Amino acid sequence: MDRRDFLRTTMLASAGMTLAPRATQAADARIDVLLDEPIARIDPNVYGHFVEHLGGVVYDGIWVGEQSRIANTAGIRQALVDRMRRLPKGVIRWPGGCFADSYDWRDGVGPREARPRRTNFWADGMGQRPDGPWKYDTNQFGTNEFVRFVRLCEANPYLAANLRSLPARDFYQWVEYCNSPAGSTTLADLRGKGGSAEPLRVRFWGVGNESWGCGGNLTAEEYAVEYRKFTAWVPRFGQELSFIGSGPNGGDLGWTRGFFSNLTAKGEGALASMWGWGLHHYSWNVSRGATTDWDAGKGDALVYTADEWYEMLAQANQMESLITGHWAVMGEIDRRHRVKLVVDEWGTWHKPGSEVHPSHHLGQQSSIRDALVAGLTLDTFHRHADKVAMANIAQLVNCLQSLFLTDGDKFITTPTYHIFEMYAPHAGAQAVRTQFGAPSVTYDRVREKATVLGLAGSASVSDRTLTLTVVNTHVTEACDATIAVRGGRATAAQAVTLRATNIHAHNTFDRPSEVVPGASAALTAGSGGTLTHRFPPASVTRVTVTLG
Known part of the structure; x- marks a missing residue:
């Protein structure tokens, strides 16, 4: 990554959003927000x-x-x-x-x-x-x-x-x-x-x-x-x-x-x-x-490898199958899903x-x-707002x-x-279906190779505001993603990101602002409703889109 790209990923105002993919580099991923496919109120x-x-x-x-x-x-x-x-x-x-x-x-x-x-x-x-x-x-x-x-x-x-x-x-x-x-x-x-x-x-x-x-x-x-x-x-x-x-x-x-x-x-x-x-x-x-002891088998809160980073995120992603699995079993008796x-x-x-x-x-x-x-888990709840x-x-x-x-x-x-x-x-807000297409990240689990989603998130709509939250799980690589708003037109957008250059970063009493959200970047969207954003590595981003 050259210095220009580095500054773009570390300063949200420089990262910005554009109306189409960069001419010099195709987007790595695609996010489709389907406004006409509501899930339920969150x-x-x-x-x-x-x-x-x-x-x-x-x-x-x-x-x-x-x-x-x-x-x-x-x-x-x-x-x-x-x-x-x-x-x-x-x-x-x-x-x-x-x-x-x-x-x-x-x-x-x-x-x-x-x-x-x-x-x-x-x-x-x-x-x-x-x-x-x-x-x-x-x-x-x-x-x-x-x-x-x-x-x-x-x-x-x-x-x-x-x-x-x-x-x-x-x-x-x-x-x-x-x-x-x-x-x-x-x-x-x-x-x-x-x-x-x-x-x-x-x-x-x-x-x-x-x-x-x-x-x-x-x-x-x-x-x-x-x-x-x-x-x-x-x-x-x-x-x-x-x-x-x-x-x-x-x-x-x-x-x-x-x-x-x-x-x-x-x-x-x-x-x-x-x-x-x-x-x-x-x-x-x-x-x-x-x-398998419930205490001895756990890793350190602050000292971990990249593989242990990915494994923790993969553990969080298990929430998806837990929700769908138990929901299906509940439905065997509670067919109307009152519970x-x-x-x-x-x-x-x-x-x-x-x-x-x-x-x-x-x-x-x-x-x-x-x-x-936290971001991955809350996004999972949004995607299953009809169940959770x-x-x-x-x-x-x-x-x-x-x-x-x-x-x-x-x-x-x-x-x-x-x-x-x-x-x-x-x-x-009203959760809406969102499709993410992005490369997965491969890592070494304790005894086998495993993968975790590269980008994941959720979207919701309230009045004429679309909120899209996106987690980039990759430790070192930013991800350029095209965002397509289906069933609506984006007229303006801004983003705020929580990230750190050190994946072990945390807040302390001496340094309480070591990890805080970055400044917002705003622009006016053009016709077609397509945006491109660079999601920094190891980050959580909220994109706020004004709909026409």
Whole structure:
């Protein structure tokens, strides 16, 4: 690559967009946006988040306490709230995760000074980490505090109920605590003493979590019985309730088939009450010579080869087949597809060692590679907007693929945060079919050759604005692509790109802007609606097109 081309790829304003392919070089790829082939509206809830009492997610992340010198609103970190308000208004899931199925919601209500201290579900896995609320939960952050945080973020709550260690009665009483009218019940009065006299209006309820594992070690058939029990005769209090079932571990189609086959054993009632079916998928590298152990087999968050870069992106691309596979099995019973998919845990998972504070169990740094995983995954959700109604990246702060990292009064956004902000115009827009034709990238997997898509993305339309997001997975090569808008006419276009010259680049407290989006470049499109753009290597680009 000569100096002129290098500058063009590193400075978006120079890269620009033209009305036709460069005369000196044919385009490497083609992108066809088919405006006349709508898929479905992209639910803003696919931009949801996940908050678990795990390491530094709650204590040090969200909750700093009302007496803290860190800027806060009622004990909630203000910097976090301010940044969340700039993102799509999806749901936030709490209190877990595996923590949920050891949690008694009554521990987190009433006067804070009287709340019990409990051993955290994750305490044994924290090894030599220092003692604190991450090991022995003080319950200072409970139902009222969580919903207050969610409302400050202008989002909606999604509560995961304890199915493993509490009976169904505790579930419907938690619903009563949250949603019964002010002054109507003793639980409503208790809620009021916590500062929320009016109903919390919680619509989304997870019925257990990972019931095939930490949520009870149940079979699909056993879980179907428990689901029917927990969701029968739950009081509504005038609030729509949307129940979400504990779905499979990745590609376990047998769990989905077994559950749906047994759910209808007593008729269609339980199926009619179900709104969503959970799906969990994490992307990680299996290092050479590693065992299949869930921790030891993972690669480093910041030290990786080009092959490990591509393998991580290929892992993210598995989301496509997981969605289509489980959707087909669900349709064997739910032929009208009333139940939608809820990918309520997804993201990258690296081995320990890059966390910013010792208390942050499962904490990790987030690099430009993680940003590409986020882009690929969100684009997959857009392409399946008719199937996926909600998703929750794991987790919000200081854990796994976080959007934020904190340490006391230190606070930064990660490259993943910038993807959510860049992709915001997709939320609520109409997804349209988009075809990508680009060379694949070949790399060395642990024991075989493999390939990953060179370019991938999605498109949506809102009013007369087309939003196209594109991921270039290649570590070193830019890609010139012709963009054809079918069924419409482009009158103007601009682009913004997130990239880094070093594929290991990440933001730190000392260098918080190491990876941030580049400046926009705008131009007026000509007739024919064909554009050409150079997508830099290892990048995510948002192209905004004004339609005539």
